[in-house]
Amino acid sequence: MTEFLTAPFPIRSVLIANRGEIACRIIATCRRLGLRTVAVYSDADAGALHVRLADEAHRLGPAAASESYLSITAIIGAARASGADAIHPGYGFLSENAAFVRACTEAGLIFVGPSAGAVQSMGSKIEARRIAEAAGVPVVPGFDGAGASTEDLAAAAERIGYPVMVKASAGGGGRGMRRVDRAEALAGALASARIEAGSAFGDDTVFLEKLIQAPRHLEVQVFGDGKGNALHFHERDCSVQRNHQKVIEEAPAPNLPDAVREKLFASALKLTRAINYAGAGTVEFIMAAGGSEPYFLEMNTRLQVEHPVTESICGVDLVEFQLRQAAGLPLPLTQAQIVPRGHAIEVRINAERPDEGFLPAIGRFHDVVPPPGLRFDSGVAAGSEVGTSYDSMLAKLIAHGADRDAARRRLIAGLEQLAMPGVAVNQAFLVDCLRADAFAEGRATTAFLEETFPDGWQPDARQLLTLRAQAATTLIDDAAGGPLRRTDGFRVTQPQRAGTVPLFVEDEYGHADLTLLFGPQRAVRTGDDMVTLDGPSPAVWRDGERIHAVAGGLALTLSARPLSEARVNARAEGQAAGQILAPLAGLVTKVYVAAGDDVKAGNPLLEMEAMKLVHTLLAPFDGRVGRVACAAGDIHGAKTVLIEMEEGV
Incomplete structure (x- = not known):
């Protein structure tokens, strides 16, 4: 603590502008360093674990992220009210928002992360590609598309060669992204990607990249001092993905030639130094399976979800390093001292139903019992409620071993011991992923899930x-x-x-x-x-x-x-054809009928929404509505009886 008090930019108290497991993770490091922590929360998170763990907590607003965790005004207000010196953004929400970085600086607060300029330049994928090319970093063949017409993009796609990917310049997480296999489909893909990008990011600019099919997804953890100097903390493999969202991450990357590894490090450091980057960041690459040329994909100007695997093999605390850099303190390591040891694998524990196409799940945890001997970064505990307002990721389980197979076996054993009763989570699915031959042999690509579970996943x-x-x-x-x-x-x-x-x-x-x-x-x-x-x-x-x-x-x-x-009593148990069951756990947003209404087959009865998935439930036959057991605003679990109908009345 004394070191932070006497630092060039003293830090006594840190506000964590986030929620869930990453907020709890940051609180743990701050507590170890003797720094006071301030949590923020929405109405949906008033009883959340991160709120209970912090030294102080401030309400931001309603459950909607736009009125709470994405409200710059509310977060700056909470920091001022709490007397916080610094704000740590975690990941997601405002962590890569240049306007938020500037607002923190203008309010006299230390932003634990890079400068607004670095965030802005890397936040635009088009600008990031230009900077990477200028720095001599290979990029995926493409066309930047800024200000280009649909005709210009069509001509560029012909030059690049199909299949191509349409991508949102300001995008992330798979939003604003479309695969296009033939010229006739390009115009429609561009239109839908622009609409989605404009809605999600306020910027409908798109660009094109050559689609590298079933590649490996590789990334390098970097750390810059803001003066043109940078370190790398070796590489990770994040190839196991679903809808462009990572499922399993590991370090180091398996079956990677040293020559490719050196190319990754050289490219990542060139880019980091080119923008005088300060703090922790991740430079991401894709590479054809079996290939030897990694291409720059994007740079994430924040801590990554998968940072624990890097911490495990390098023996470091990246959150501590972030805080040290923000306070103006030097990093305590040189590149020669960053030596990876063993292997680490992480899985993301999500509230979802892999057997039902990964529909989100809700409910209350009766208990959370992590396995002994493994790292468990969690945002939930016994009694925690899981609703529909935020991302489905709840926790991460990380295993470290002397080699990759030891880590994999430890992680399987840990998943088999982990107990999180009360809310459906994906741990059985993850066990099957880790046991699959392609993963066990280190051959996974981004096509792993489709190839391993071609008909979807079901429990044994x-x-x-x-x-x-x-x-x-x-x-x-x-x-x-x-x-x-x-x-x-x-x-x-x-x-x-x-x-x-x-x-x-x-x-x-x-x-x-x-x-x-x-x-x-x-x-x-x-x-x-x-x-x-x-x-x-x-x-x-x-x-x-x-x-x-x-x-x-x-x-x-x-x-x-x-x-x-x-x-x-079959009718009371939801087995009769006239009972309309919730297909997923979620929020009832609209109810179109009332008891006694006559309906025709196919008429809409109600709508449910969960984490941006909307389902309209239709009448299965001509009949009369008997009982309506829900109302707009209600949250119901999967397979709950919502409406009862009588046929042919």
Whole structure:
């Protein structure tokens, strides 16, 4: 702390202009350094973990990011009210907004990051390409498109050669990006990309790049002193992606020739020095699989989500380095001292349903139990609520090992031990990714998910059956007046013969008829399939009439009832054709009908929205609306009964 107090730009208190896991991550470093922390929050985050961890917290505004985490006025006001010396932007939100950097400076606050000029120059992908070319950094063949007409872009696409990518100059995260395989589709792609870019970034400028199909996505962590000097902290591989969003990241990159590695470092440092960059940044590249020429893609002028893998292999704290640079203190390392050791892999834990096309999930965590011995950067804990207002990424799990396979195996084991009951997360899907041959052998490209799961991902059927049976067994073992204490649907004959419990079970993966067999050895039967329940018991949490169970990375929330009772009450369980179920967890935004309304097949009944996904639910047949169990503004979980209809009334 003394060092920061006597620094050229003293820092005593840091406001974190962010939320979730990155806010918690920054708070941890500040606390270790003895710096006071100030959190900011929206109404949706009033009880969030980062708010509880900080020394002080200030409300920004309503849940909408535009009125809270993206409000420069509100954040500067919170910094002044709290007496903060510095603002750390984290990543996302305002972290790459040059106007925010200028506003901080004008308010007499230290911005923990690069200058407004560096943010602005790299924020425009067209300008970044020009700077990179001028610095001698190879870029993907393309056409910048600034001020160009559709005809100019069409001519350029012919010169470049199809397929091409249309990209938003101010874009990121896959928005304003379109693949075009033939000339006839270019005009439509340009129009839609411009509309999306203008809406998302306030700038509809687009440009063209040659599409390098199924490339590797490589990047270099850099750190500049703002005086033309820069260090690199080696490279990462972030090739496993979905919709241009990273899923798994690792350092160093596997199966990368040293000659390519040196090209990456040289190019990244040339660009960093060319703009007199200050602070942490990431220079991203793509390279054809099996190729040897990496092309500059973009520079992110902030900390990256995947920074923990670099920290793990280099033994550094990049947030501390950011704070030191912002305070005017020198970095405590030279390039020769930055020596990578071992291998690290990170996975992003998202609130989503990979089995349902990665639909977002909502709910409340009953518990969050990280695996021992692994780094777990999290923005949630027991009791945390997950809504629809923000990004679905909740946490990151990072494993470090002496070599890549050791890290991969440790991460698989950690994912299998991680327990986050109450909200659907993607950990079982991540386990399957890490086990896939292409990943295990270090051959993953950006086409990894499509090639590994061509028909989409589903949980292993036997693993799901086993977990359902184990959860149901625990539920009825504990239930007072439950099936084991009933006479309907349950028979025990001679001691040497197994008792049977026919059950109807429901969970987020659907419903099934199971027969539990109780005898010398417990087993479960469904149809002709029977599985012995001789493995380790899952971790379980009771929640009224339901149970949360987690085992081997797979998690579910299950309810069970005697099969005979379930069949009698099928309509109450959402199995009847007249019940309209929520296809995803989300917010009901519009309800078009009321009880008693007559509707025709295909008429809209309601709309739901979750993290920018909008679903219109339609009447499945001609009939009358019986019960409307929702209203605009309600948040409902997946498979909740929203409307009941009667056919042909």
